[in-house]
Amino acid sequence: MLTVHHLENSRSQRILWLLEELDVDYAIERYQRDPATSLAPPELLAIHPLGKSPVITDNGATIAESGAIIEYLMSNYDDGRLLPAEGTPERLAYTYWLHYAEGTFMPLMILSLVMNRIETAPMPFFIKPVARGIVAKVRGGYLDQNIQRNLTFMEIALGQSDWFCGDRLTAADIQMSFALEAAAVRTDLPGKYPNLQAFLAKMQARPAYKTALKKGGPYEIIGSN
Numbered sequence: 001m002l003t004v005h006h007l008e009n010s011r012s013q014r015i016l017w018l019l020e021e022l023d024v025d026y027a028i029e030r031y032q033r034d035p036a037t038s039l040a041p042p043e044l045l046a047i048h049p050l051g052k053s054p055v056i057t058d059n060g061a062t063i064a065e066s067g068a069i070i071e072y073l074m075s076n077y078d079d080g081r082l083l084p085a086e087g088t089p090e091r092l093a094y095t096y097w098l099h100y101a102e103g104t105f106m107p108l109m110i111l112s113l114v115m116n117r118i119e120t121a122p123m124p125f126f127i128k129p130v131a132r133g134i135v136a137k138v139r140g141g142y143l144d145q146n147i148q149r150n151l152t153f154m155e156i157a158l159g160q161s162d163w164f165c166g167d168r169l170t171a172a173d174i175q176m177s178f179a180l181e182a183a184a185v186r187t188d189l190p191g192k193y194p195n196l197q198a199f200l201a202k203m204q205a206r207p208a209y210k211t212a213l214k215k216g217g218p219y220e221i222i223g224s225n
């Protein structure tokens with residue numbers, strides 16, 4: 001049976017959501033983060049050499065990387081519901097957002113998490129101003145403007161259609177879900193970007209999303225600790 005190697009509070013939640021939308025039977029193998037470091041446990045390394053989640057195993061294949069997993073699931077389990085037709089503008093948008101989530105936006109969210117952690121890390125008092133100065137430089141000189149530009153870009157995209165690739169949900173929206181949920185805890189998205197907030201509310205209200213949450217266990221995206 002298709003198995004999702006699911007790390008708590010992580011990106012693999014969106015794979016559970018996708019499988020629920022597709023109505024596919026699957027098993028969940030659960031993994032817990034190290035409470036001190038938030039890293040995945042070594043057991044995940046036995047499944048894939050990078051030891052990250054999501055990973056799925058199916059019919060003898062082991063597939064890592066959310067975008068690759070989504071492509072595999074679309075090829076093998078979608079009946080056309082969550083994948084726009086080939087050769088359409090919606091399909092082009094689908095390919096774009098599927099890659100954009102992890103290729104462009106998530107590196108900004110990871111850098112933001114690292115900066116938050118440096119700001120809040122225990123350290124000798126005389127190091128603090130130095131660390132804070134470095135964080136301020138990274139934020140002021142690079143990170144903040146890139147985050148704002150990307151949030152505005154997505155806000156405009158969602159002002160043009162209900163979902164990222166037109167008027168119906170696609171698997172690219174599911175790939176984008178984690179990016180926006182991360183932005184909701186690491187940026188000023190809440191209260192500032194109405195289309196992004198509406199997207200989050202709409203996706204979180206879907207029955208398949210709620211079922212996946214129940215099956216997946218803890219799902220709280222790490223903000224700063």
Ligand SMILES: N[C@@H](CCC(=O)N[C@@H](CS)C(=O)NCC(=O)O)C(=O)O
Nearest residue numbers: 010011039040052053054065066102
């Ligand atoms: N680009 C990869 C990222 C995978 C990734 O970094 N997963 C995180 C979970 S959100 C993880 O496993 N973190 C635990 C760790 O790094 O030890 C994907 O989308 O699958």
